[in-house]
Amino acid sequence: MRLILLFAVFVVLGLAFESAGARLISVRSLIPNLIIILAVDLGLRHHGVLPAILAFAMGYATDALAGSHPGLNAFMTTMVFLVSYEISTRLMTANAGVGATVVFFGVIATTLGTIAIANGAAALSSTGPLVPGLLLQALITAIIAPFIFSILAATKRLTGLPVGAARDSRVRDR
Numbered sequence: 001m002r003l004i005l006l007f008a009v010f011v012v013l014g015l016a017f018e019s020a021g022a023r024l025i026s027v028r029s030l031i032p033n034l035i036i037i038l039a040v041d042l043g044l045r046h047h048g049v050l051p052a053i054l055a056f057a058m059g060y061a062t063d064a065l066a067g068s069h070p071g072l073n074a075f076m077t078t079m080v081f082l083v084s085y086e087i088s089t090r091l092m093t094a095n096a097g098v099g100a101t102v103v104f105f106g107v108i109a110t111t112l113g114t115i116a117i118a119n120g121a122a123a124l125s126s127t128g129p130l131v132p133g134l135l136l137q138a139l140i141t142a143i144i145a146p147f148i149f150s151i152l153a154a155t156k157r158l159t160g161l162p163v164g165a166a167r168d169s170r171v172r173d174r
């Protein structure tokens with residue numbers, strides 16, 4: 001229950017920041033994708049059915065506020081969660097550097113995947129003008145990801161939630 005409440009608060013804050021930022025900053029590429037950061041944190045540090053449901057709910061909340069195709073953000077956010085989860089099961093530790101890298105590629109994959117699904121795969125051939133802005137947004141999101149991860153970790157400690165995946169504590173105990 002604490003995990004649900006924690007991520008609900010962060011999703012509301014993230015969506016509010018992204019919505020307000022879009023009104024204040026005319027260049028959309030400068031606004032980080034905070035929902036992807038949260039999905040990556042869930043995938044790297046929380047395993048089970050509940051985090052997967054939370055990732056879907058975060059994407060669905062994004063769809064409710066800004067989605068032109070209902071369910072598309074929910075699908076893409078869940079995919080980012082699943083890739084993050086799979087990466088975390090293959091690595092010995094999931095530190096902020098790994099998280100930032102996954103966030104960088106997650107933002108790119110989410111944007112290109114959304115374009116391909118919404119407009120057909122042929123639409124990807126005309127995304128050339130979008131690439132610089134997409135790379136800028138992915139870079140900005142990856143740069144702030146470690147800060148968001150540390151805020152999440154501090155908040156998890158305050159609420160009594162585990163900060164890392166269970167396997168991380170097993171590796172440290174050896």
